[in-house]
Amino acid sequence: MTQSIIEIGPLQLSLCLGFVLLAGVTSFKYKLGLGRDLFIGTIRTFAQLFLMGYVLKFVFGANISWLVLLMFTGMVTAAVHIIRGRVSEKSIPFVIPTFLSMIITYTLVTMLVTGVIVGAKPWWTPQYFIPLAGMIVGNSMTAISICLDRLFSDLKARREEVEMKLALGADYREASQDILRSAVKAGMIPSINSLMAVGLVSLPGMMTGQILSGTDPLIAIRYQIVVMLMLVASTSLGTLIVSGLVRRRCFSAAQRLLIR
Amino acid sequence: MCLTLESVSFSYPDGPSILHNASLTFEQGAYYLVRGPSGSGKSTLLRLLCRLEEIQSGNIHYKECDITDIPPASLRRCVAYVQQMPTLLPGTVRDNLLLPFSFQSNKEVSPPSDLELTGYLDSFLLTGITLDSEADRLSVGQSQRVCLIRSLLLRPEVILLDEPTASLDPESAEVVLGKAAELSKQGITVIMISHSEKTPDGIDQIVSILDKGLVQQ
Numbered sequence: 001m002t003q004s005i006i007e008i009g010p011l012q013l014s015l016c017l018g019f020v021l022l023a024g025v026t027s028f029k030y031k032l033g034l035g036r037d038l039f040i041g042t043i044r045t046f047a048q049l050f051l052m053g054y055v056l057k058f059v060f061g062a063n064i065s066w067l068v069l070l071m072f073t074g075m076v077t078a079a080v081h082i083i084r085g086r087v088s089e090k091s092i093p094f095v096i097p098t099f100l101s102m103i104i105t106y107t108l109v110t111m112l113v114t115g116v117i118v119g120a121k122p123w124w125t126p127q128y129f130i131p132l133a134g135m136i137v138g139n140s141m142t143a144i145s146i147c148l149d150r151l152f153s154d155l156k157a158r159r160e161e162v163e164m165k166l167a168l169g170a171d172y173r174e175a176s177q178d179i180l181r182s183a184v185k186a187g188m189i190p191s192i193n194s195l196m197a198v199g200l201v202s203l204p205g206m207m208t209g210q211i212l213s214g215t216d217p218l219i220a221i222r223y224q225i226v227v228m229l230m231l232v233a234s235t236s237l238g239t240l241i242v243s244g245l246v247r248r249r250c251f252s253a254a255q256r257l258l259i260r
Numbered sequence: 261m262c263l264t265l266e267s268v269s270f271s272y273p274d275g276p277s278i279l280h281n282a283s284l285t286f287e288q289g290a291y292y293l294v295r296g297p298s299g300s301g302k303s304t305l306l307r308l309l310c311r312l313e314e315i316q317s318g319n320i321h322y323k324e325c326d327i328t329d330i331p332p333a334s335l336r337r338c339v340a341y342v343q344q345m346p347t348l349l350p351g352t353v354r355d356n357l358l359l360p361f362s363f364q365s366n367k368e369v370s371p372p373s374d375l376e377l378t379g380y381l382d383s384f385l386l387t388g389i390t391l392d393s394e395a396d397r398l399s400v401g402q403s404q405r406v407c408l409i410r411s412l413l414l415r416p417e418v419i420l421l422d423e424p425t426a427s428l429d430p431e432s433a434e435v436v437l438g439k440a441a442e443l444s445k446q447g448i449t450v451i452m453i454s455h456s457e458k459t460p461d462g463i464d465q466i467v468s469i470l471d472k473g474l475v476q477q
Contacts, residue, residue, distance in 0.1 A: 163312055164347040164407075167340070168360040169333040169414070254311050255332040 005213045017042070060126050068124045069107075072133050076102050079141040086145040089152035092259055097245035098144065105241055106136050109234045117226055135206065135227060136234045139191060143235040147187030147243050154179040155250055155259050162257055172251035180247055187239035191232050198228055262288040262418060262449050263309060263339070268318035270301070270308060278304045281318070282475040284467060288417070291444035291462050292451045296469030302453045303344070305469065306420040309451070310341045322418075333365030340416035344423045344453075346403035353381075353398075354391035357410050372413055380409045385435050401432025408436065412443075419443060421452040437461070 020042045027034040059067055080099045087094070110133040115123030123129070155162060158179060165175035198204060199221075203211075206227055210220035250259045263286040270279045278301035286292060294302045307313040309320065311332055320327045327335055348356045354377065361371040372380075377391055384405040389398065398406065404424060411419060421440060425433035441462030444450045451467075454460065468476045 160343060160345060160347045161349070164343060165359075165363070166332075167310060167312065167336055167343070168363065168410070169337050169365045170363045171333065171365065174363050252314070254314065254328070256312055256314065 056126075056130065059130065063126060065122070065124045068126045068129055071126075071130060072107065072110075072137075073103065075134055075137050076106065079137045083141055083145045083148065087148045087152065089149075089259065092152065092246065092249050094148060094242075094246045094249065097249070098148075098242050101241040101245060102137070102140065102144070102238060105237050106133060106140065106234060109230065109237065110136060113226060113230050117230075131206070132227070132230070136231065139231045140235050140238040143187040143191060143239050144242050146190070147183045147239040148246060150186045151179065151183035151243050151247060152250075152259060154183060155257065159257060159259075166255055166257065170255075172248065172255055175255075175257075176247055176250075180243055183243055184236075184239045187243075188232075188236055191235045195228055195232060198224070204228075262286050262323060263451075264321045265308075266319050266321070268308065268315050268320060270304060270313065270315050279308075279315075279469075280474060283318075284475060284477050286418070286449055286451060287464075288449055289444055289447040290449055290464040291441060292449075292465050292467055293459060293463045294451060294453045294467045294469065297471070298455075300469040300471065302469055303422050305467075305475075306341060306422055306451065306453065309418075309420060310336050310339045312341065331365075333363075337366065337369075337414050338416055339418040339420065340411040340414065341420045342407055342411050342422065342424060344426055346400060346407040348395040348398070348403050348406060351395055352391060353389060353393050353395055353406055356395050356406060357391070357413060360410065360414055366414065369414060377409075380412070384409060384439060399432075401428045404428060404432065404436060405439075408439065416448065418449040418451065421450065423453045423455055426455060 020038055024035055024038050026032070027038065055071070059071055076099065080095060080102065083098060084095055110129060111123050113132055114120045114125065114128045118128055118132075120128040155176065162175045162179070166172075194204075204224055204227070207217075207220045207224040210223060211217055250257065252258055263284075265282055265284040268279055268282045269277065271277045282305075294305060296302050304313055308315055309327075311327060322330065322335065322339065349359065354374070357377055357380075358371055360366050361369065374391055381389055381391070386402055386405055389402060389406075395403070395406070404427075408421075408424065419440075421436075424436050424440070428436065437460045440450050440452055441460070444462065444464070452460075459466070465477065470476060
């Protein structure tokens, strides 16, 4: 069952602006003050997606390994930049360990999925590597920012408890074990919840895209299952490694809590 | 000499000077009272002695050895710090008392028996409290005494008490102060912060922290 996709032309695309107009009228009528954000958001959606479309077309056409990996590095850099903005604690340097662990972990996970599970040859085939890596980075970005935010806020809120343990001879791992555990858990809950809801509450984006482009739904769900499980693995690995490395930076060599 | 501070200075980032060129000596088995206005750095002084804060200049020696050369866990086993607000974890009194023995650095110290623990509870007048009592049911005064026992179980040579009576009822405060005096008689150096105007019995020396980080012994 493979049908050719119905193309969306410039006219149909501009018709979609009617939806934004509707939202704009609502905002105006109820004085929500969202008009400016809606306008900028719409322009950005068009610009960013068109730009991404041309970049992808170029990378797919060039089919060069280093170009694919360069694009992946760009995606991780953007994700780390967003994490940096979302995490309110600025006194602990977490950007470099986050970037390095995301690059290493997610390259390996994506390689495993494209090369072994999907069986793409070579493993970096852009058509497979880039969308799958993009999903991993996007989901993990949310998980890591939730996890780090929780880690920092709990270390602050439970400072007395952490210092009580340190004063009794605990090292930084023992003193913050429970806090790390709950931070990792908080980061992973959204991807575990999506495992429960998938197919019942929502049809995931990738599967919807494949079905719209004419792929047999039974093939599309297999891809989606791979993606869902891959996302759980990558968010758990990512949050564990990043929070472990960042937690170390919250303590001095003398086992002293640095975060205030 | 047990603990000495030589020209120690400390300030928090973007904050005023807490200690300025402070030099102090604490003798083994003596009982010290640390006094000073609120925010003058009394707690910071105790935290510096067990390296929960790091000095910015000068040095601190514990038994002639620079404290930065002593592994933090070993230092903290000898120089015990009891926080102002008692911190107990969910679980029983026994779980809380045995918490330090679950840490890797204390594995070589054998944990006390139930009999020994019960003896401590009795000597701190914790009547009606058993090892199986839930920690979250204890009053602040009872929790403070449990925290003090927990620190003593590691057999420290110095005990730092950060306003141990601040939130206690007069009866509990009396027990804690009596115990502090008793500990110094047993050869443990006791350094205690107090907000009270009254000088507790048995004090050997008063350390005053004045404005602008100046210290008087």
